[in-house]
Amino acid sequence: MVPKFRAWNGYRKIMADYVSAIQNGDTLGTPSSVNVIVNGKNETWNIKNDHVELLQSTGLKDANGKEIYEGDIVEATIEDCIQYNKYLVKNMWDPHVWMSDPDSYYDYDLSKIEVKGNVHENPELLEAEHDTRTD
Numbered sequence: 001m002v003p004k005f006r007a008w009n010g011y012r013k014i015m016a017d018y019v020s021a022i023q024n025g026d027t028l029g030t031p032s033s034v035n036v037i038v039n040g041k042n043e044t045w046n047i048k049n050d051h052v053e054l055l056q057s058t059g060l061k062d063a064n065g066k067e068i069y070e071g072d073i074v075e076a077t078i079e080d081c082i083q084y085n086k087y088l089v090k091n092m093w094d095p096h097v098w099m100s101d102p103d104s105y106y107d108y109d110l111s112k113i114e115v116k117g118n119v120h121e122n123p124e125l126l127e128a129e130h131d132t133r134t135d
Contacts, residue, residue: 003056006069007034008120010051014038015121019054053120058089066115073125077112086116086125 005019016036025032025047033046034054045052055071062068072089117125 004059004067005034005054005056007036007045008053008055008071008118009045010053010120012050013120015118016043016045022054055118062113062115063111064114068113068115069118071119072115073117073119073122075114075116 005022007016007019008014009016016034016038018037019034020037020042021035022031023033023035024030031047031054033044034052036043036045053071055069058068058070060068062074068074068089070089073086074089075086116122119126
């Protein structure tokens with residue numbers, strides 16, 4: 001499987017949902033720039049000057065078929081509970097511990113997980129208290 005990335009431009013405060021190429025800098029293996037597509041236009045972002053953060057896809061999709069990336073904030077329904085919890089996707093390398101709360105790790109049914117946003121564009125989602133269903 002070819003790794004898939006999106007990129008956050010910390011300088012411009014925008015997310016590129018598609019990274020088409022990553023160029024290495026003077027040090028082998030150290031990226032210096034990325035080619036991205038933003039609003040249908042090709043752009044080249046400088047990793048250092050644009051404060052770019054690369055976010056890798058987990059290769060998993062949520063209940064609605066939306067791809068899940070590192071840095072996403074997902075809402076998970078705990079089995080046999082009426083409670084929703086929000087988690088930050090942190091570790092995409094182990095499918096059993098890719099969400100944190102931040103002290104405990106869980107293995108969830110993907111059909112009960114929904115991407116709500118990401119840590120860069122929606123940090124308030126992590127600050128909010130856990131939602132509770134009342135129905």
